[in-house]
Amino acid sequence: MKVHQLAREFGEYEPSLSLGCKRLCPLAPKLHHHQASSSDTVSSFDLKCFIKPESDPRKLGSSDQKRDSPKVETQPGGTRWNPTQEQIGILEMLYRGGMRTPNAQKIEQITAHLGKYGKIEGKNVFYWFQNHKARERQKLKRSSLGFTHSARNSAPITTITLDTRVEIMERSDEDSPYKRRCKSWSFEYLEDESGSPCKEEENRTLELFPLHPEGR
Amino acid sequence: MKVHQLAREFGEYEPSLSLGCKRLCPLAPKLHHHQASSSDTVSSFDLKCFIKPESDPRKLGSSDQKRDSPKVETQPGGTRWNPTQEQIGILEMLYRGGMRTPNAQKIEQITAHLGKYGKIEGKNVFYWFQNHKARERQKLKRSSLGFTHSARNSAPITTITLDTRVEIMERSDEDSPYKRRCKSWSFEYLEDESGSPCKEEENRTLELFPLHPEGR
């Protein structure tokens, strides 16, 4: 086992232990057709897709040797996304329309649309929903403190109808500290690294969000 | 603002889903390897890269046509990553070597290497570190309950020297409830949706991990 090599490639973290785990399963390496993938080159991407290390060129003289990367960078003038009114407006509409945790496809679409109004990336959309949801909840909670009684039973069920089709209840989300929602996501890794990536998807079966918090 | 159109395009949240949580009866046969390997390719990419909605190929009557695969398919099971001994071994080494939250570049590298020992994706590596770190901490905490006194001040600074080059302190991570570490991640959204997928990245300047938490 080329641990050294491995570690060396990873730069730091030089392990060298004998990874002597308890050899429980006599499993022979199941590498089927698998190892053939472009192992060395960083052609794979997954996880949070395109996550990329923060440059943060400022402080910290990075000991990394890859400093040369010219500019490209995240051209948005500054470092963080600065949403425009249109973008916020659309996002809020979507939120009020019931959207909470859009999946990659949706994020892509949204990003594409919002891109017309200003620079934006998928992560911004993702974070926006995350934060907006969390902060709406906070707000709700805070305001409920000075409102000790009911407001529970017949909480405000804001029914919004968009396009004569969508109806969502605003409440029931902020109420329960922990929402029980079925999982609706799952990552998918594009195995093919040659050329045909991003083919086509077939989403389906997501839930919008728990209509009945189910007690608790 | 064209909410309708927008919503329509996004396939908006129809109030129908509810597809109750999977975890129904314990009787559900385990038919492994259902692996929606068919066409679940994703087209979008960003955020959590390759996230894709769960298709839940299981039940749904016998409408499933993929049942034919008599065996193996994607060897390790089906839906979730099932690490091999080698993979775990290497990951543990890296962990013990001090790695905690590898950045995208590192994850890519690690994934590529571990891919030689079995199917694996970047997200698996990412999650592994997340979970491992969290659970090590848990363990630490639990064990410390029956160990009320010190063990704080001069906590065990396990210095590991690997390959005569790396020296890491095991502690300092489990100690502080919240570690203040520089951000090291950032999503990058692949705007291109036509063909050129995962082109190439230009990572740089990452930190491996906070040697000095910088006193918060």
Added chain:
DNA sequence: GCAAATTAATGATTTATTCAAG
């Protein structure tokens, strides 16, 4: 000896917190 039933591990997501740019 199996295979269903149960339990233990742990992979995968979601939610809560925290940090810091503007």
Added chain:
DNA sequence: CTTGAATAAATCATTAATTTGC
């Protein structure tokens, strides 16, 4: 102070172990 970004804690949900009845 607002809020984008990031991390950690809490949870959910599978998969493998292990147990149990035949």
